[in-house]
Amino acid sequence: MSVVSIAVAGASGRMGRMLVEAVLASPDCRLSGALDLPDSPALGQDAGAFLGRTTGVAVTADLRTGLAGADVLIDFTRPEGTLTHLALCRELGVRMVIGTTGFTPQQKAEIAAAAQQIGVVFAPNMSVGVNVVLKLLETAAKALADGYDIEIVEAHHRHKVDAPSGTALAMGEAVARALGQDLSEHAVFAREGHTGERKPGTIGFATIRGGDIVGDHTVLFAGTGERIEISHRSNSRANYAAGSVRAARFLVAHGPGLYGMADVLGL
Structure with a gap:
């Protein structure tokens, strides 16, 4: 069984923690990185500390460190941060699952352009x-x-x-x-x-x-x-997290392109 290496953006936030937990709970997935803002109090801590677990992955604000070895980045942050992450993922060949909302039409066009080179699942709701x-x-x-x-x-x-x-x-x-x-x-x-x-x-x-x-x-x-x-x-963000992990699995089996959850679910 191949293992999907997943990095999580906003790892110490409410949604980020749900994503970390979902990745750790998936036998076919590995948490490879945990990103957060430079002023996050969680920087340097183990990404699984809130669960009482030691993962060996420290929360970092250094994007290249956080994306090292990642197959996919899951991002539920803010539009500006997501686009910054997208630019580096495009450079490094890291696929992206984007659950961030609030993009302008121009920003959506940037995502579509990046998807010509990397696989991107972009959906307003991953449930x-x-x-x-x-x-x-x-x-x-x-x-x-x-x-x-x-x-x-x-x-x-x-x-x-x-x-x-x-x-x-x-x-x-x-x-x-x-x-x-x-x-x-x-x-x-x-x-x-x-x-x-x-x-x-x-x-x-x-x-x-x-x-x-x-x-x-x-x-x-x-x-x-x-x-x-x-x-x-x-009733819980867990359903968004589960759908995001499912989307990450989908991306590693498909080539570059802009996908939605309908593609992931075969709808």
Whole structure:
């Protein structure tokens, strides 16, 4: 059995620790590196210390040290940091799993350009369940194209810095694509004051931020006399971590290219 060597970015953060734990729990994977910011109090500590484990991998801010020997880097940090990591991964031939959200169109183009040379799985949500929901939404949108208003409601913890969430946008894109629409022309992100009646064909978004909510998403199809709701609720970041490790395995078996979780899951 071949072993996949995985480095984790943001290794001492909430998601980073989940990723480290998921890698260590996978018999076919090896933690090869743990990256964090230069001001992280975890620098120099063993990456498995929070689990009471000794991995022999120290948390480092030196990118080349952290990526040494890695087959894949899993990154759930911030757009600017992810793009810095991407540039070096491209140079070193290290594949990337990118779960970071909040990229601009220009930044997404940078990721696509890098994917011409290295394998990249880029998805707003690595959860297997969420990606199954995206497929269900395509089916629902086609069947409910006439006579149903579509609203997307998402909720996350107070620390999330982008809105709507990348997952909510992906859900909107899945619906719009099924309807033959461009989401940018039909999305409504804010309502305040005298808005008038709801414009037919629009896709509304509502955002909630508070507490420690990991991630809740609901797509509402509201018709006359009935409504259909397709929801996904995350109780733990562990599902994102498990999907990311699955994506890392996928990358080592495939060549350069820009992939999504639908590719990883065969959807």
